[in-house]
Amino acid sequence: MARTLCRIFKGCQSICSLPLMKTRLHPSASVLLRTVCVRRMLTLPLPFSPKARDFSLPNSSWGAEMRQLYEHYNSQCEEEMKGEEKQDWAWKRLPSYNRSLKYATGGVYLSKIIQSKARLFTRNIKEPGAAFEYVLFVSKDEQKCVCIFQAGHLLEGPPGHVHGGAIATMIDTVTGTHASVLSAPVMTANLNINYRRPIPLGSTVLIESSLNKTEGRKVLISCKVTSTDGSKLHTEATALFVAINVSHLLGG
Numbered sequence: 001m002a003r004t005l006c007r008i009f010k011g012c013q014s015i016c017s018l019p020l021m022k023t024r025l026h027p028s029a030s031v032l033l034r035t036v037c038v039r040r041m042l043t044l045p046l047p048f049s050p051k052a053r054d055f056s057l058p059n060s061s062w063g064a065e066m067r068q069l070y071e072h073y074n075s076q077c078e079e080e081m082k083g084e085e086k087q088d089w090a091w092k093r094l095p096s097y098n099r100s101l102k103y104a105t106g107g108v109y110l111s112k113i114i115q116s117k118a119r120l121f122t123r124n125i126k127e128p129g130a131a132f133e134y135v136l137f138v139s140k141d142e143q144k145c146v147c148i149f150q151a152g153h154l155l156e157g158p159p160g161h162v163h164g165g166a167i168a169t170m171i172d173t174v175t176g177t178h179a180s181v182l183s184a185p186v187m188t189a190n191l192n193i194n195y196r197r198p199i200p201l202g203s204t205v206l207i208e209s210s211l212n213k214t215e216g217r218k219v220l221i222s223c224k225v226t227s228t229d230g231s232k233l234h235t236e237a238t239a240l241f242v243a244i245n246v247s248h249l250l251g252g
């Protein structure tokens with residue numbers, strides 16, 4: 001089973017990479033190739049809608065603090081090409097979907113056959129603002145990642161405050177995404193958290209992730225959760241991620 005899935009994954013990758021091929025072909029060969037590709041694609045289940053919801057974009061539940069910080073980082077993101085020159089940028093916003101696998105190369109098919117009902121834990125509550133509202137930005141040199149996080153009322157732990165597991169989830173999400181950007185797909189091997197001050201429900205906090213070092217497949221990251229002005233330290237963490245390949249997830 002795992003081997004078959006790996007073959008399908010590679011097949012999907014080859015289909016997806018075809019439009020990127022730089023080789024020039026004779027027009028008749030090109031038509032033949034397209035026909036073969038379309039036939040191969042038609043044997044696959046219908047693809048998902050290309051118009052996926054990007055959960056990291058502002059919505060009506062975002063408070064003033066969340067919006068202001070979003071504008072602050074977003075204004076430093078890559079700008080449109082102006083004339084021939086690309087404008088300088090300091091941060092890049094990372095889009096966020098409720099089934100990341102779908103948007104990896106070849107993932108549309110894989111996401112149908114592997115747990116098709118699965119959804120990303122932090123993006124599966126329909127009501128905007130009820131649980132995890134967040135957006136991630138990664139720095140130009142990728143040494144840092146920052147997340148603006150607004151904690152909704154469904155994340156209660158101690159009365160009026162955010163559950164420690166929800167905080168751990170967000171730390172894992174931010175540091176894990178950061179490690180993936182730096183390396184390849186990764187899995188969390190170790191997560192070490194110190195909770196210093198409780199986070200009030202409904203508040204907005206900053207989660208900052210910094211690369212400590214990489215060692216072969218290992219990526220070591222440190223992280224802190226603070227109030228938006230940086231004056232209050234809520235949580236500190238360190239994490240170890242190990243780069244994996246798809247066969248690891250398929251039990252190979």
Ligand SMILES: CCCCC/C=C\C/C=C\C/C=C\C/C=C\CCCC(=O)SCCNC(=O)CCNC(=O)[C@H](O)C(C)(C)COP(=O)(O)OP(=O)(O)OC[C@H]1O[C@@H](n2cnc3c(N)ncnc32)[C@H](O)[C@@H]1OP(=O)(O)O
Binds near residue numbers: 185
């Ligand atoms: C592949 C396609 C995926 C496509 C995905 C597409 C897009 C993704 C994009 C965005 C994703 C969106 C959001 C991300 C959000 C959150 C991220 C969440 C991540 C998780 O929520 S993930 C779930 C919890 N996570 C697990 O479920 C892991 C269970 N576990 C394992 O799967 C294995 O355990 C593994 C893989 C960790 C390692 O296994 P392995 O066999 O590959 O490697 P090995 O054991 O040899 O370790 C290699 C070196 O790491 C050292 N090492 C290992 N573990 C250590 C530890 N605990 N402490 C200290 N050192 C450790 C060894 O000592 C050795 O070190 P050395 O090389 O120096 O000897």
